[in-house]
Amino acid sequence: MTLVPLTILVPLVAAGLLAASRPLASRLLADVIALGAAVAVLVMCAILTHRASHGEIVYWWGAWRPHGGVSLGISFAFDSLGAGFATFAAALMVAALVFSWRFFETVDHLYHTVLLVFLAAMVGFCLSGDLFNMFVFFELMGVSAYVLAGFLIEHRSPLEGSLNFAITNSAGGVLVLFGIGLIYGRTGALNLAQIGQTLGHVHPDGLVVAGFALVVCGFLVKAAAVPFHFWLADAYAVAPTPVCILFAGAMSELGLLGVARVYWTSFAGVFGAHEGELRAVLVTVGIVTALAGALMTLGQHHLKRMLAFATVSYIGLFLVGVGLLSRDGLGGAAAYVVGDGLVKASLFVCVGILQHRCASVDEVDLHGRGRVLPIAGVLFGVGALAVAGLPPFGPFLGKALVEDAALGQPGYGWVPALMLIAAALSGGAILRAGARVFLGLGPRGEPDESSDEAREEAEPESEEPHDSTPWLMWVPALALMAAGLAWGLIPDLSHSIGAAAARFVDHAGYARAVLDGVLTTPGHVLAPHGASPGSYLYGVGAALGAVAVAALALIRDGERRLGPLMALRAPLQGLRRLHSGHVGDYVAWLTAGVTVIGGVFMIALI
């Protein structure tokens, strides 16, 4: 039980000590302490995940147990899904720290300090059982992330990327807080379980819907769903590559975890009767995000920006899983997040290795130069196919579970087809980049205006190229890819995740565990099941689609980057014009998004 508070206290104390010991200026000390703390958190969270499989773990800080059904203190109340996600975040942090060891030649203690605080915030967000506490960790994650994104402050793009990131996400934080104020006004409670009990099953009114809409939209800003996503590509493209591992793999997905947690603990009762309408809205937002993100990946030749838009696309697919508002959808999304996150993290490490070796992240600039790194080329190709959904790897399992959940929901049979298109497009863009960089295929790009821009963007990363890659940098790349691929092969994984998801969605059981301290089992037992045969077809189809898209894009016929994919050219140009880089536009889209989603919720839920 004492493990629970230590998961955030250990990295925080370590961070404080690292900052205080800065005058000692020892790089080795910083690396060792940071890595030690991250590994400790990883081990602790793994133990908690295992223990939570028997029932929710509820920990009251300061031992303030509920007083007559009213919770006085703050609880960390979580199940295997929450603890599992915290473990995943800690694992990515370990990988990022190992990669940073060699990636940065000189870096301050303060880098490790901020990373540790970021880790503590992520873990705290996953485990928390109190709405305002979630907000505090959300902001802590945000502040550390803004600093990390703008780390290479000497150049123009990190400055702008960090500004866009900070302003948009702060606006998101204001939305969450306003929503919390409204919910507190109605229920007089901040504990998630208590809010759920107080709202009960009465008919929802404007206040409840508005509070819910604001909190969900605020979390969706962090999660970068369309139209809140504009900041993500700007920030991820300019953050140092080890930090991108964390951002792409864990940070945005936490926004989705927040949405799921708040819905299933507090609002599932009051919106239960209108589940269908809510489902329609969330799945639609997810599909739009998936397709828009996938389309944008095709137009990028800055490798990190491309991976960033691919992240947006996959966030859309995860949102579809969460938005299906069912145990199966949630379990599928959880499996997908981990599988996809591991593989994508490995892709980012490969980009980092390319950057270290060749001093560039521009696809056109690197044409053929990746031939000196055959291992990275193999990893890149395998990774691209895996994220497109090639069976039997990790991302395939998650995608298959989400597709099965969608098919199991009447009226959502069209979802897997659109998911296939999105996965094929983004996987194809990554494959195209890999083929161009590592195999030298495709037309050599001529310098044009957009290349100049990309070259300026690529500037921050271009230090002097190195002659060889330290073996320590290969370790996270290989380990992450192996883990991501193997994730789909673990026996009975879908069963365990399904059981964990069943607990997550059992809001009555959660309330009893938190408020009364009584653990219950969520009813029916699941039969072990893997991916259905149909989803294998979808998986292979998506992978083949990715290959086709990449091939089309590389054909030499004078069209610069898209090849004969002319049909997509017009919408792509339109989309690209929207991504103006001006933060005022981003916040305008944010306002529009909140208004539309909130308006739809109002109409649908009252």
Place this chain on the structure above:
Amino acid sequence: MNLFPFLVAVWLAAVGLYGVVTSRHFVHLVISLSVMQASTYVLLLAVGYRTGAKAPVFADIPARSRIVDPVVQALTLTDVVVEATVSALLLALAVQAHKRFGTVDPDELGALRG
């Protein structure tokens, strides 16, 4: 008087949003963000107010008196610190923008397009 504080909160949020979207100067943008945050303080404190109750300090009032809600005051305190720190970070970025690129106009940075 019944609705007025809540309406002020909504107004502040809307005006702050307008300021952020139409800003041509980073310092103006940061202050507009602060105005948006201020709307949440007003909302929280207004939600917790009780007519005829005293401040939640029992140092000089009898222990049984009615007090306003102490929880929202603690929440607002946290909120103020969060907002101040984010403002500090954003201003640091604005200072760097001015020093390095000679501009504080968000529209002029535009390196990240498409």
Place this chain on the structure above:
Amino acid sequence: MLFLPAVLLLAAGLVWAVTELPAFGHYSGVYGLTLEHVALGQRRATDIVSPVTFDYRGVDTLGEEFILFAAAVGCAILLRSQRDEEVTEAASERAAARAEEVRRPVRALAAVLVAPAVVLGAYIVAHGHLTPGGGFQGGVILASATVLVYAGGQAVAFRRVSPEPALELADGVGAAGFALVAIGGLMFGLAALHNFLPLGTQSQLLSAGMLPLLNLSVGIEVAGAVTLIISEFVDQTLLRSRRR
């Protein structure tokens, strides 16, 4: 454009939502009402906001304190000197000359106010559990004492009075200190952040268990962090110049 109709609709939606809140002045939330009755007895602190901040909802304050810590560290990172900047002789001389320009009454006033500011800050930190105030408020007042030095025109003296390593030490120690007090509860076999000091008698300076300790830790951290942030800004804008 897109924005005006969106924000107007959003405002309209929010107005509709707030009309459904309980009427202003008729707060009836169980959380606040319960605490109103039990907090004084449970914690013997007369300023009820203080145990709410540090005891009942201590984890929130832990997080918030680290937000300040992260922001201070962030400002140090984002405003750090670059390869092409240095403290030039000319810059220091300019700063000294600027100091001379500040009129004597202003300098005198600033000098006179520094000591009372420090005392006031320390007082507010120490009495956080008795009267309104506490670590955050007092820490900011302590930071303002150093800012008074700068306002009195002594930019260079300001840097001497607030050297970076000492500030980072204060910041880090204060932040870690809070977390360590949280762990302290664990070491005594209780839950984290559980009170492990005697509660004492109400209205005494040393009462309410570990609240004074937490206030002190937060006060140190906030004073260090805010001064660090301001010092970084002063550094960046005043004393360093690009090598021409």
